[in-house]
Amino acid sequence: PPLITATLAVIVSFLPMLFITGMMGPYMRPMALNVPVTMIMSMAVSFTITPWLAYHLLKRGYPAGGGNDAGGVGTPGDAGAPQEESAEQIKRTVLYRLFRPLMAPLITSRPKAWVFLGCVGVLLVASGMLAATRHVPLKMLPFDNKSELLLVLDFDEGTTLERTDATIRRIEGSLRTVPEVAGFTSYVGVASPMDFNGLVRHYYLRQGSNVAEVQINLVPKKERSFKSHALGLRLRDRLTEVASAGGANLKIVEAPPGPPVISTIVAEVFGRPDHDYQDLLAAARTVRQRLEREPGVVDVDDVAEAGQAKWVFLPDKTKAAINRISTEDIAAALQTALAGSHVGALRTERERNPLEIIVRLSRSERSSVEDLSRIRVKAASGHLVALGELGAWSKHRVDQTIYHKDLRRVAYVFAETAGRAPAGAVVDIQADRAV
Known part of the structure; x- marks a missing residue:
């Protein structure tokens, strides 16, 4: 019956949502369960409650003996005339006159019915090919x-x-x-x-x-x-x-x-446990280059960070101990010079929130290692000692951030699409993944 077929079609159309991954999964995956349950319950109601309710709402009595008593209920043989009259009224409707010439040949002739079903199948396949041939964006x-x-x-x-x-x-x-x-x-x-x-x-x-x-x-x-x-x-x-x-x-x-x-397009690059993370970043750069060549793919980016250096101050604990200066004192002096220290708040009439008072060296006095080495740290005895006399500076490379997913190291490549459906771009990129 059409009702069962329509119900199954809706259920099948929502089942693929069960396999949606990524951040859309938690939003779409429940529909793969909720919609089939709803459709099955709707079909159960249409088979049970709807006929029962229609019977009680639409039933009416017919006069006995061909209609002598308006309020009586006749026997099945007596109800033939009213039923024939009702059938004739249905045949005179516009809907019946339009619908019967279309459906009667399909019901009375088996070859015509098979031809009709074959045409429906061809149209179904053709509609699916519209997406496969990129005539309809997905x-x-x-x-x-x-x-x-x-x-x-x-x-x-x-x-x-x-x-x-x-x-x-x-x-x-x-x-x-x-x-x-x-x-x-x-x-x-x-x-x-x-x-x-x-x-x-x-x-x-x-x-x-x-x-x-x-x-x-x-x-x-x-x-x-x-x-x-x-x-x-x-x-x-x-x-x-x-x-x-x-x-x-x-x-x-x-x-x-x-x-x-x-992101609309996310590529995840994994490797073997013995692979260095730089190998994953190199593979991610290859994926990024492929995405940048794809028409309609824009805003391509990855998690690789530009190389940068950092200076680390290594205190000489012997010299610091002689001057009775702790490592904490040295760290506090550098913190104040570079990032500043909060010493209070200023309240004014025109400011909704208190203004923080931060003490910090000017940019010209904290822009080089030589400037920072001239910072003086107060010893326990009260005399001032230059920071350069308490240790040495060492230049290091800033470490690359390492990303993980499911306890595995991964490098991400992100991209968006402009003027093009994402599905088409992903299919084209995956087509030459093994090349």
């Missing part, structure tokens, strides 16, 4: 028309805050020429206010001189001819050129129409 949720866009910029580790700010100012100048932009707010060195998308993508953890974000507010939807997605496509080339000139990796982030994910 996307879980359509793009929404939001009133905001977010620009996320990542510079190499060690980039100065001044260089990051200079690039942001050039991007701001480019945005001022776009009539659809109502305003924007830039955040250099800190994260923008967190939303649900930023929570999932960990944007709230972004801090440092090499990160920046620009929150763009668009004019109302009725006052612009471009949707937010189309506007992002239009601005991408212009903004990417400005960001690349400043050495930044630019990402145009749109508010997702559904549950957010860390």
Whole structure:
């Protein structure tokens, strides 16, 4: 029956959601169970409660003896005339006259019925081929028309805050020429206010001189001819050129129409336990190069960090002990010189929150090892000793962050799609994975 067939079709269409992985899995996987249970219960109701309820709501009495008594209920033989009259009324309806010429040949002729079923099968296969031949894009949720866009910029580790700010100012100048932009707010060195998308993508953890974000507010939807997605496509080339000139990796982030994910395309590179993490990063760079060659794939990035050096002060415990200076005193002096120390708070009438008072050396006095070596540490006897006399500086390379998944080391490569369905790009990339 059509009811059973339709129920099974809906159940089968939702079962693939059981195999959705990643951050969308917790949102979509329950539907693979909830929908079949709901459809089975609906079918049970249609077979039991619906006929019973229809019988009691639609039943009526027929007059006995051909209709002499309006209120009586006749025998089955007496009810023949009213039933024939009702059948004739149905045959005179427009729906019956349209539907019967179509269905009667399929019911009365077996060859015609098989031809009809064959045509339905061919159309079913043809509809599936539309996706296989890329005539219909495969996307879980359509793009929404939001009133905001977010620009996320990542510079190499060690980039100065001044260089990051200079690039942001050039991007701001480019945005001022776009009539659809109502305003924007830039955040250099800190994260923008967190939303649900930023929570999932960990944007709230972004801090440092090499990160920046620009929150763009668009004019109302009725006052612009471009949707937010189309506007992002239009601005991408212009903004990417400005960001690349400043050495930044630019990402145009749109508010997702559904549950957010860390990225539209995520490649996970694993290796054997005896592989060094640099081997995984080298393989991740190969994957990144392949993604960058794919048309419609943008905002490609990976977890590899730019090489940078750090200076470590190694105290000479003998000299420090002679001057009665502890390692804690040396660390406190460097902390105050480089990061500053909180010494109090200032309360003013025009400030909602107390202003912190931080004591720190000026940038010109803490920009080199020689400057830091001249810092004087107070000994227990009261005399001052230069930091350079209490130890030596050693140059080291900053360690690469090592990521893990399921207790295995992994290197990630992230990418987005612009003007193209993600499924098509993933299929094309996986097609030459073994090459």
